[in-house]
Amino acid sequence: MRSMCVVALAHQTHPDWPLILIGNRDEFHARPAAPLAEWDDGSGIVAGRDMQAGGTWLGAHRPSGRVVVVTNVRGAMPDPAKESRGALVSDLLRGEGRFADPAAEDLPRFNVFNLFAVEGGAARLLTNRPVPLVMPLDPGIHALANEPVDAPCPRAERLRLALEATVAAGSDPEGLLDTLMAEDDPALFLRGDVYGTRASTLVAVSASGDVRMIERRYEKGGRPIGTTALTFRIG
Template identity: 80%
Template sequence: MCVVALAHRVHPDWPLILIGNRDEFHARPAAPLAIWDDGSGIVAGRDLQAGGTWLGVHAPSGRVVVVTNVRGALPDPTKDSRGALVVDMLRGAGGFADPAAGDLGRFNAFNLFAVGDSAARLLSNRPAPQIAALAPGVHALANEPIDQPCPRAERLRTALDAVVGAGADPEGMLDTLMATSDPALFLRGDVYGTRASTLVAVAADGGVRMIERRYEAGGRPAGTTALEFRIG
């Protein structure tokens, strides 16, 4: 996931909204959004190369986690999987279920939003490992270190902030912002580009609307999955 925005406890109908694009090589295999069949309670797409995920919801607990990589740092194949970090944090079990700042250097460069128990956190290991609580509001991440300005993230944050301010249905963002030819948000490359646009919207009563729109090379639509379920 390369650009993502989070609205945390500010929309009148949806206390949690998460929307973003996953940009990746088109040749990297991935499974569509689904309820995982391993009994974990995770609802997510799946990276079939490393086995983890970039964005997911843990239906029993309501935890939501999303990760982006950070450009400018060469990946080290000996590092632990960022997708596995997301899975452990979603399940609340495993070696990285509740990572400390000292654990974050074990992964290649990343930024991460984690929401659970009505609290939201930012985790990052660029420019240095840190874990910070997020106040209610609209926040955004992309592929830049968190101490650097990122016009792409700010564009999405501003758009989600407008949806929040209007009390509007967040699903419209998938049409008006995520599936456009604007390279600021949607990448139409033949080798590398936007693979999926995903919306997670959690209502005050615990109902969840989760939509994934998938794309192949050149930005051609490759299918949509829309799920509704409850947390807890």
């Protein structure tokens, strides 16, 4: 799973929404995926689903409020013998399974990735490029794309600044979905016919535990094909 390619996280900074996660998933248009929904397996996961490998790139866990997102990292050929990054996300969301609480030494088992995991008032960065790392994140605004975490990435910085402006204004984070597909900013939204942006997703969790998730989906050429908006309470 190639996974989402640019994402920004506001952790404990917005006056109304202590967690805001916003990002674009870029993928081959031919790869099948199910829209955002609560999974029917009793796991409590609310996410889109990669129908080829069975995992997800971004999701929330309704009972606990956990939120996890993964990106791939450019410059490395995928190894089919490695563990699924989508399974890593699913286990982290459920809080159970082989990869529910991975240590740094577990991370080389996966193809290269960057990942944000948020639970309660704590957030972590997990990555295995350039070195395996599990690191707590301070309150603030953080961004990832498909570059190693020690490399500058204009795409991630563009989204980080947009999220920073939303937080500074105390604005409704839903407007960030328009930023993600702005016609005048091709760095964030890829309009390819074979490979491109498949979905823009917002997760916003309020201080009282109300969750808003919105997914806008696109087909080749960046043409909209549907939107799902869900609201629920943690627990």
